[in-house]
């Protein structure tokens with residue numbers, strides 16, 4: 532079992548922005564969803580765990596190893612797909628993956644060839660291996676990103692906002708690929724898309740303004756809201772008055788009418804119906820608390 536311990540980690544940038552504020556999390560094998568709006572600090576946390584920047588205070592231990600004291604130990608076991616992968620050189624996907632494998636320390640040629648081929652197959656990119664990555668679609672690039680993250684059989688994989696900008700089919704494909712990677716390593720999926728976390732992640736945390744504001748098992752967090760989420764369809768122009776009168780956690784426009792979700796212990800007023808809470812209700816009610 533792998534264990535990542537984040538203990539009271541804070542990060543203040545040179546410009547004074549406190550992006551991480553006493554974060555504590557313990558993460559074991561399986562897929563962990565880190566959910567939060569833009570600017571919550573997710574990338575700051577991912578970059579800190581990946582040893583690309585140091586925290587201002589607090590400790591991060593991976594399988595008991597302090598990642599500040601022994602960054603190379605962590606890097607040898609890490610696969611990282613950053614939010615911005617940067618500029619791709621004009622060489623084929625296969626050559627680029629081979630080159631990245633050398634950088635990861637896989638110096639044995641035969642072993643490298645086998646890994647590169649297996650990863651191109653696994654990420655369904657084998658038929659595109661001769662094409663340059665910069666010509667790839669967004670979904671193909673992200674799958675290539677996973678292929679490079681998997682080089683060297685890492686025990687910890689970090690993927691930062693991987694599905695942003697993907698169309699639904701590519702997104703599904705990408706998420707299926709992630710879920711196939713396995714239960715024997717830690718995969719941290721940072722995202723602002725609730726759906727990404729809902730079906731895939733055994734554990735999750737919600738982050739806002741540099742803090743972890745809730746954490747747990749998605750189904751248990753959802754269950755806690757049972758009987759407290761109320762639904763009503765109203766006229767668009769009445770929204771303001773409903774927002775003043777009730778704890779409206781989300782709104783959605785459906786065929787010109789507005790659908791409300793309200794958090795309340797009892798039926799707010801006539802016309803409201805109880806509904807089964809979803810992870811979106813957990814997310815929005817937590818962010819508003």
Ligand SMILES: Nc1ncnc2c1ncn2[C@@H]1O[C@H](COP(=O)(O)OP(=O)(O)OP(=O)(O)O)[C@@H](O)[C@H]1O
Nearest residue numbers: 544546548550567568569570571572573574575576
């Ligand atoms: N290198 C930096 N220097 C100064 N401020 C930074 C730096 N990186 C991030 N920030 C600030 O820290 C805060 C958290 O940013 P971060 O990118 O970690 O959030 P995020 O949750 O990943 O959001 P997004 O999805 O928009 O990237 C923001 O206010 C951001 O402007």
